[in-house]
Amino acid sequence: ELFERIAAEICAHASAVKRVHLYRDGEPLLDKRLAQRILRLKRGGVGEVGISTNGQLLDEKRGLAILQAGLDEIILSIDSVYPNVYSKIRVGLDWATVTENAKRFFRLRDGLRSSCRIRVRMIRQELNEPEWYHGRFQAEWLPHISGKDTVEYRDIHNWGGQLDGFKPIAPADTTKPCIFLWSSMVIFADGSV
Numbered sequence: 001e002l003f004e005r006i007a008a009e010i011c012a013h014a015s016a017v018k019r020v021h022l023y024r025d026g027e028p029l030l031d032k033r034l035a036q037r038i039l040r041l042k043r044g045g046v047g048e049v050g051i052s053t054n055g056q057l058l059d060e061k062r063g064l065a066i067l068q069a070g071l072d073e074i075i076l077s078i079d080s081v082y083p084n085v086y087s088k089i090r091v092g093l094d095w096a097t098v099t100e101n102a103k104r105f106f107r108l109r110d111g112l113r114s115s116c117r118i119r120v121r122m123i124r125q126e127l128n129e130p131e132w133y134h135g136r137f138q139a140e141w142l143p144h145i146s147g148k149d150t151v152e153y154r155d156i157h158n159w160g161g162q163l164d165g166f167k168p169i170a171p172a173d174t175t176k177p178c179i180f181l182w183s184s185m186v187i188f189a190d191g192s193v
Helices: 002-012 034-043 060-069 083-089 095-112 129-133 136-144
Strands: 049-053 073-077 117-124 150-155
Touching (some): 002 034, 034 049, 034 060, 073 095, 095 117, 095 136, 117 129, 117 136
Parallel strands (some): 117 150
16 A cells, blocks of 8 residues: 555656666565566656666566566676675575576566666675676676666765775765765655655
């Protein structure tokens, strides 16, 4: 009921909403109603609906469901091409499952002729930094992309100094204000903003 109320409010103003991303502080593929939520927003006129996932649960059934619902963008967070490095970064996830799921999703998307944009993203940090600099990560994923797809990285950060003992990969840019205050709204599952 809460999601429907929020979706109705968003859809009533769909022309002013640039995009809706159905994730924040969690794995969206754990939501058994994710495909229905995507479809609800798309039918309500929202121009772009996206998710970010670690890919562990992106099996064929879920992949087909979200593509057929009209997903516009998916960020596949894959932090290494090496199983031993990956397991140190993404504790509890299986590298082989994640990479196969990601590659299958490309094939499903292409087979359905979906316009869903796929962004393969590395969270660059001390353990995987050499993979990016030496081009190994790009060499693994660039053959799969097309059109508007990207292979990219974001440097690890600590959300404004919240983590003790944090070791950044690059100096933080503290000269620019946070634009999210004027461009984004996060609504949590309990409805709080």
